[in-house]
Amino acid sequence: MHYAARLLAFALLLTTVRAxxxxxxxPPLGRPDAAGTADAPLASVQAALDRAAAGDTVRLRAGVYRERVAFKTGGRHNAPVTLEGEPGAILDGSYPVRIDWEPAPDIAPGVYRATVAEPVRLVTVEGRSVTMLRDDWxxxxxxxxxxDWEYPTLFRDGIAGSGWSGIRALSLYQFREKQLLLRLHSRAVSPDAPLSGEDTSVALDLDPRELAVTVGPPPDRPVVLIDGTDRCVVRGLTLRNAATGVLIRNSLGSxxxxxxxxxxxxxxxLGARADRATLRFNEIFWNPWGENRPKAHASWDLWTANKRGGWSDKHGIKINGSLGGHRIHDNFIHHHWDGISVSPGDRGTDGGLRVHHNRLFTLVDDGFETNGAQEDCHWNDNLIDGALCAIRLKAPDYGPFYVYRNILxxxxxxxRNFGRKDNVHRRDPRTGEWKTTVTGKGSPEILPAVAYIYHNTGTSPAAVVSNAVYGIGVPDYHYFNxxxxxxxxxxxxxxANPSIPPNWKGDHNVYTRRGDNPAWAGSESQAHALGIDRHGIFTxxxxxxxxIAAGNVSLRADSPARARGADLSVLFSKPLPGCEPGYFTGPAPDAGALAYGQALPQIPRPRTSIENESPPAGTWPDAETAADRPAKDSTRR
Structure with missing residues (x-):
């Protein structure tokens, strides 16, 4: 055995022995001065993490821990530092403070105020999140x-349009006064409420002193922080009541x-320089007090309240300025704002994503946002049910990226082909005017990114929507099968300013009519005139x-989608992902996400069904690949 190999084997042996x-x-079972053994557990999660070394596991007994914690030491390949919980272990990131509510009729009827010394970004009432207004807006x-968007008016009248039926409640943290305002005008929306809405014309004005209320910190104070430490594992925990659950940056293989x-x-x-993280088998939710079912009456007011007067978008999973290469699969994200989103970014950031087998259910806004450079990103085999927009192709800059086999x-x-860049909003202190500019990340101009959208099954009123697509359009998008x-x-x-006509490349798609919208009559001729879908069918x-009533979009033998697709293993210069030679049987592939004979899949997949293809935590990426990781940029902590 070579000397280097003997050293590696010896190091692994030491790690195994020491773990x-x-x-x-x-408390009272856990004690601050305890040894941390099964018979003498510690009381503090952070104290346990401070003791942990590579290969160690911090294990939490069932119970509620009012802590926000950070990994101080990282792991090594095959020897991660693990924070895990037994069933019922909860890390609660809310402030451990008493909230002394007092009526505030000087603001508006039904409003209460309380002094909170630390900044508040998340208010929950009985486990539901209340829409928070943004103080400076x-x-x-x-x-x-x-x-109409001044806070006394909002607390008095609700949102212009439907009043309180969409939002039901509002809160505001005033930074200068260190004061929290809250009005619970109506009860939270019931999951079983009719889409036509519930009567909120009479204010109930619930008393927060009689309810379970938590106040949590801003997004930069997560329940669990992984920053500057590699190969950290968070497993089997409930994380709640802070603006952010887990923040990972400057970390490899967590x-x-x-x-x-x-x-x-x-x-x-997944923030600055997060590198090849794995996010899997998690349940993630925001759970708003108001109406977040996009097809429900007044749900648009929840969107408007957050966009115009609040802290804007929220995300089940947010990817922003990372080194990329992440594996994000088999998560269940529900009752949230956005599902999985990539922020604007330059080349070399947030690329190489593998996002698959996730279930997204009931979202205020988007399921996926494919922003940024989108270099070699795959979004496939996901189920998105009940979003305002399932997949927003959000002005990506380069590609190629691939969207395939998704069920919508x-x-x-x-x-939705989306042509606008993300903006930032700043108020000019001299004039008092608000000004809007692009974020400054990625290209400020629309670029002809390369995208392949194929073998998806969609059921929305319009097969494809173009929103604010102008100029060059999307000439290198490919819609097939x-x-x-x-x-x-x-x-x-x-x-008011419609997008330009489609200029993508598309063929072999199958369009089947639902309803009696008269616009259908011109669909086929319009597509053909634009050089699109000359081998597709409109039926x-x-x-x-x-x-379909049960959401089962597997194909019957008589489906018009049978054998209507093109062979995507040979149509382009190389096979598209998921379309390697032999990927279909018969004369041609079926259109859509499921070929005839394929049952509707269970998403997320049962964990036991993919154990062989899911590497144990701490083993990916392998040691040789990880050695190529760039040095940490300490300026972006």
């Missing part, structure tokens, strides 16, 4: 969107798995789903 389990339990005399994260605005953030159900939009059950093949918005027949 310890440090136990933690709530709603000040009287200088509200960003005018007098893992979050089998956790329940929520209520939280940001479930997991009950969304107001399934696929998709199955759409729709009212119209394409829609351009906004109405008024049944799409051939097994049971």
């Amino acid at each position: 310890a389990t440090i136990h933690v339990a709530p 709603v000040q009287p005399g200088r509200a960003r969107h005018g007098a 893992v979050v798995e089998d956790c329940v994260i929520g209520p939280a605005e940001e479930g997991i953030i 159900l009950n969304n107001k939009e399934d696929l 998709n199955l759409f059950w729709c009212e119209v093949w394409w829609r351009g918005v906004p109405r 008024t027949g049944d799409p051939g789903f097994a049971d």
Whole structure:
């Protein structure tokens, strides 16, 4: 054996021998001066993490721990530092403070105020998140969107349009006064409420002194922080009541798995120089007090309240400025704002993503946002059900990226080509005017990114929507072999300034008509005139789903999607991902996400069904590949 190999084997042996389990339990069983053994557990999770070394596991007994914690030491390949919980172990990131509510009729009827010394970003009532206004956006005399958006008006009248039926409650933290305002005008929306809405015309004005209320910190104070330490594992915990569940940055090969994260605005953030993280088998939610089912009456007011007067978007998983290469699969994200989103970024950031087999359910806004450079990113085999927009192709800069075999159900939009860059909003202190500019990350101009969108099944009114797509359009998008059950093949918005006509490359898609929208009549001729789908089919027949009422879009033998696709293993210069030679049987592939004979899959997949393809935490990336990692940029901590 070579000397280097002997050293490596010896090091691994030492790691195996040394690996310890440090136990933690709530008081009185847990004690600050304990040894951390099973018989003498520590009381503090942070104290246990401070003792941990590579290969060690910090194990939490069932109970609630009112802590926000950080890994101080990282692991090595095959020897991670692990923070795990037994069933019922909860890390609660809310402030451990008494909230002394007092009525505040000087603001508006039903409003309460309380002094909170630390900044508040998440307010929960009985486990539901209340919409928070943003202090600098709603000040009287200088509200960003005018007098209707001044906070006394909002607390009195609710949101212009539906009043309180969409939001039901509002909160505001005033930074200068260190004061929290809260009005619970109506009860939280019931999951079983009719889509037509519930009567909120009479204010109930619930008393927060009689309810369970938590106040949590801003996103930069997560429940669990991994920063500057590699190969850290968070497993089997409930993380709740802070704006962020887990924040990972400056870290290689860290893992979050089998956790329940929520209520939280940001479930997991992969931030600056996060490198090849694995996020799998997590349940993530925001769980708003108001109406977040996009097809429900007044749900738009929840969107508007957060966008115009609040802290804007929230994310189940947010990827922002990382080194990329992440594996994000088999998560369940529900009752949230956005599902999985990539922020604007330059080349070399947030690339190489593998996002698959995730289930996204009931989202205020987008399922996926494919922003940034999108270099070699794969978004496949996901189920998105009940979003405002399932997949927003959000002005990506380069690519190639691939969107395939996704099942899209009950969304107001399934696929949206989006042409606007992300903006930032600043108030000019001299004039008092609000100004909007692009973020400064990525290209400020729209670039002809390369995208392949294929073998998806969609059910929204418009098969594809273009929103604010101008100039060069999307000439290097490729739509092939998709199955759409729709009212119209394409829609351009906004109405006041519609997008340019489609200029993507597309063929062999199947469009089956639903409903009686008269716009259907011109779909085929319009597509053909634009050089699109000359081998596709437009039919008024049944799409051939097994049971669409039950969400089962597997194909019957008589489906018009049978053998209608092109062979994507040979159509382009190389096979597209998932379409390697031999990927279909018969004369041609079926259009859509599921070929005839394939059953509707269970998503997320059962963990036991993929153990062989899911490397144990701490073993990926392998030691040789990880050695190529760039040096940490300490300026971006």
